[in-house]
Amino acid sequence: MKSQTISKETVDELARDHKPLLSVEHAQIGYVVNGKAHVAVGDASFEVYPGEKIMLLGPSGCGKSTLLKAVAGFIEPFAGNIKLATRDTLVPGPDRAVVFQEFDQLFPWKSVRDNIIYPQRMIGRDKDEAGRRADEYLTLMHLEPAADRYPHQLSGGMKQRVAIARALAMDPAILLMDEPFGALDAQTRSRLQQELNEVAERTGVTILFVTHSIQEAVYVGHRVVVLNNPPSTVVEVVDVRDVHDPADEGFSEAMVHLRSLLSAGDETLSDAAFE
Amino acid sequence: MTTLQRDQDLSVPRDDGKVRTSRKTWGSLPTGPRRALLLLALVAIWQAYVSISGVNPLLISSPWDVAKALVEGFVEGRLLDATLITLRILLLSMLIGMVIAAVMTTLATWTRIGEDILVLLTSILNPLPSIAILPLAILWFGLNTTALTVVIANAVIWPIAINVSMGFRTVNPTLLAVGRNIGLSGWRLVRDVLVPAALPHTISGLKTGWAFGWRTIIAAELVFGVAGGKGGLGFFINDARYFLRTPEIFAGLVTIALIGIALDLVFSYVEKKTVVKWGMKSGT
Numbered sequence: 018m019k020s021q022t023i024s025k026e027t028v029d030e031l032a033r034d035h036k037p038l039l040s041v042e043h044a045q046i047g048y049v050v051n052g053k054a055h056v057a058v059g060d061a062s063f064e065v066y067p068g069e070k071i072m073l074l075g076p077s078g079c080g081k082s083t084l085l086k087a088v089a090g091f092i093e094p095f096a097g098n099i100k101l102a103t104r105d106t107l108v109p110g111p112d113r114a115v116v117f118q119e120f121d122q123l124f125p126w127k128s129v130r131d132n133i134i135y136p137q138r139m140i141g142r143d144k145d146e147a148g149r150r151a152d153e154y155l156t157l158m159h160l161e162p163a164a165d166r167y168p169h170q171l172s173g174g175m176k177q178r179v180a181i182a183r184a185l186a187m188d189p190a191i192l193l194m195d196e197p198f199g200a201l202d203a204q205t206r207s208r209l210q211q212e213l214n215e216v217a218e219r220t221g222v223t224i225l226f227v228t229h230s231i232q233e234a235v236y237v238g239h240r241v242v243v244l245n246n247p248p249s250t251v252v253e254v255v256d257v258r259d260v261h262d263p264a265d266e267g268f269s270e271a272m273v274h275l276r277s278l279l280s281a282g283d284e285t286l287s288d289a290a291f292e
Numbered sequence: 293m294t295t296l297q298r299d300q301d302l303s304v305p306r307d308d309g310k311v312r313t314s315r316k317t318w319g320s321l322p323t324g325p326r327r328a329l330l331l332l333a334l335v336a337i338w339q340a341y342v343s344i345s346g347v348n349p350l351l352i353s354s355p356w357d358v359a360k361a362l363v364e365g366f367v368e369g370r371l372l373d374a375t376l377i378t379l380r381i382l383l384l385s386m387l388i389g390m391v392i393a394a395v396m397t398t399l400a401t402w403t404r405i406g407e408d409i410l411v412l413l414t415s416i417l418n419p420l421p422s423i424a425i426l427p428l429a430i431l432w433f434g435l436n437t438t439a440l441t442v443v444i445a446n447a448v449i450w451p452i453a454i455n456v457s458m459g460f461r462t463v464n465p466t467l468l469a470v471g472r473n474i475g476l477s478g479w480r481l482v483r484d485v486l487v488p489a490a491l492p493h494t495i496s497g498l499k500t501g502w503a504f505g506w507r508t509i510i511a512a513e514l515v516f517g518v519a520g521g522k523g524g525l526g527f528f529i530n531d532a533r534y535f536l537r538t539p540e541i542f543a544g545l546v547t548i549a550l551i552g553i554a555l556d557l558v559f560s561y562v563e564k565k566t567v568v569k570w571g572m573k574s575g576t
Contacts, residue, residue, distance in 0.1 A: 089473060109472040119466045125570045126488045135484075136474040169571020187474065 022112040022140075023102050023190040028067050028223070031102060037064035038223055039088065039191055044097035045248075046080060046087045054095065057083045059248025061097075065191065070217055070224040072234040075244030076279060081227045084244075085195050088225060089115050101190060111140050114184035118196040120176045123168040123183075130155065130164040133183045140187060147186075154182040157216055174205035181213065185220060194226040198233070210237050214261075231279070235260060235271045243278045252278050353539040361539035362546060371528060371540075375547055378524035381437060382509050385444030389501065392445065393452035400457045410457060414450050422447030422504065423511045430516070440512050447508040448501035455500065459493025460486055492567045499559040506552055 023038075031038050041063050047056040057080025065071045073081040086092050088099055090109040098105065101113065114136075116122075123132050130151050137147035155161050158178040168176060177197055184192055198206045210233060217224060228234050234241045239258040242251055255275060260267040318326070335355045341347070342354040349357070365371025396413075399406030422443050429439040463486055471485040487494075513526025523531065525544055532540035567573040 091469060091472070109469075109475070111473065111475045113473070115469070115473045117466055117469065121464055122466045122470050124467065124470075124485075124488070125572050126491070126566070139474050139476065139480075167570055 022110050023104065025188060025190075027102050028190050032067035035066070038067045038102060039065040039225065040098070040100050041084070041088070042098040042100070044084065044087065044099055045095045046083050046092065047095060047248075048083070048092070056095065056248040058087075058244070060250050061242075061244065063242045063251055063254055065223060065225060067223055068221050070226060070237060070239045072238035072241045073225065073227045073244065074229070074231065074234045074241050074275065074279070075249060076246055077229060079244045079247055079249040081229075081244055082195055085115075085193055085225065085227050088191075089113050089193050111136065111187045112190040113193055114187050114189035115193045115195065116177070116180045116184050116197045118199045120173050120200065121168075122180050123176055125168050128165050128167055129160060129171070129179050132168070132179055133186050136183060136187050150186045151182075154186045157185075157219070158182040158212065172205075173201055174209060177201065177209060178212070181216070185216070185222060189222070191223045191225055194224060196227050196229065199229070206233075213237060231272050231275045232263070234275060235268055236263065241275060243275065245281075252281070350536055350538050353542050357539040358542040358546060361537075361543040365540065365543050365547075371543060371547060374523060374525050374528035374544070375551070378509055378513065378526070379551070381440055381524065382444060382505055385441045385509070386448055386502065386505055388441065389445040389448035389505070390452060390498075393449045393456065393497075393501075396449070396453050397456045397460065400453075401460045407457070410453060414454050417446065418450040418454065422508045423515070426512055426515055435516055440509065443512050444505050444509050447504040451500035451504055452497040455493045455497025456490065459490030459497075462493070463489040492573045495559065495563055495567060499556075502555050502559070503552075506548075506555065510548055 028038060041061055044058060044061045045056060046058040046061075047054055049055070057078070061084060063071070073084060075081045083092065087094050088101075090107055090113065093107065123129075124135070127135060130148075133151040133154060134144075134147045137150060138144070142150070152164075155164050158181060160175070160178055160182060163171060163175055163179075168179070171179065180197070181192075198209050201209065213224075214237060216222075226237060228237075235257045239256070241255045241257055243253050243255060244250070245252050255271065255278075257271045260271050262268060321329075339355050342349075342352055353361070362371070396406070396410050400410040401407075425446060426439070426443050429442045433439040433442065467485055467489055468481070471481050476484060509524070510526045513524045514530055515526075525548055529541050529544040532538070532544060563573060
């Protein structure tokens, strides 16, 4: 297993050669319920280059989370390819660390620090190294005061910080985030978006981020992959890497553009319903 | 401690509109002293009743006589031996029951037929008081420890198996996904994610199992106390009744109650140090 995971060196090499780290090629993804296949993602293609923050944006039910699960290796695409570097993403692995939306993704029986140490031990790091790394990421995510607490003693925002620290400490080739701030209040949410941007800048980690918030997509992302209604396809990939400040004109322009892309999908749906 | 909440708001307005000020009340005392005082009062009433009413001491012993019988029983050894015999059989049966429950739960978690068998067997055998199969056990194994062990083991298997398999089946899927994401599979995933995640159910299963086992063994010993030539606590009580040693009957009952309480405290302690500390179960 370990030999199959994508190493940091491979990622650096890809960055030098301007080659994509993750490529999704004509992926068709869905679920089988009672023997019947439900296609969520009809035909999706896009690429993620090393160091990029790619946002998957789309209406609910468009299969953006499903797509992320396929990249994580939890489900297999019906058709098409999902490749990390050159390898198919068939089984889950720590090179694609996932941060889930649910607050209960932390191991309740481990302290915050041990939650961050444990996965590192599983990928073969020794105790001292794992402890050192844990402390590093505890500092980075402003978690030092909570290091010895148990997850149930933390607020939702703190829990998500721990989940991000835990994922980053594994040195993943790509960080997969499935609406990680979706269940947070607005204030905590924008705090965490800001912190994530800072951390991503510092670590240079590649991120694939699922969201249904246009604001979040523009604020966090470098590029936004817009999906339409299921069976969904990629409508457009919007470059937003030059807009960071919500006060900027460009920011609201990008938001308006994304909103028009999303509502275009809605109109076709309502037309179809009328016919 | 649900009672604490009730005690918090002491300054509620009374019917006449005046506000009752908080003062030292029964409810403001800590739990320990409250219970100790009640127990003391109970013993005092008991002693007073025996002293004043002139009730036949062969029917009701005074607390003082019971205490004497209890100390004597343990110093001289008859009550101590009986207790040890009972505990030994209970421990052995619990071990056997736990192993069988573990095997059944494993099968039930991994295979559909295993689950079906477990559900069927539990629905038949769990509502059946285990003591009811004692006659059958005696018929099969004779008047010996084996029959007792079988009955006790049967009493503990089902609550444990139901709870543990429920615990495994209701493990939070997000935690399982996290486990797989960090590269865990097979035995590792079971040991590091499934087992700790199912711990609240496992402990409550064991707790119920011990309680069932404890009640069943006393009952079974009352029905036939002679196990391998020596009797346990149930036998001790029945024997004392036969020879009209009433204080010993009470001493036996007190011992049974104390051990029951002790077992409960052990489990509460384990829960406090694990699942309650981890926020997986609220404190009781």
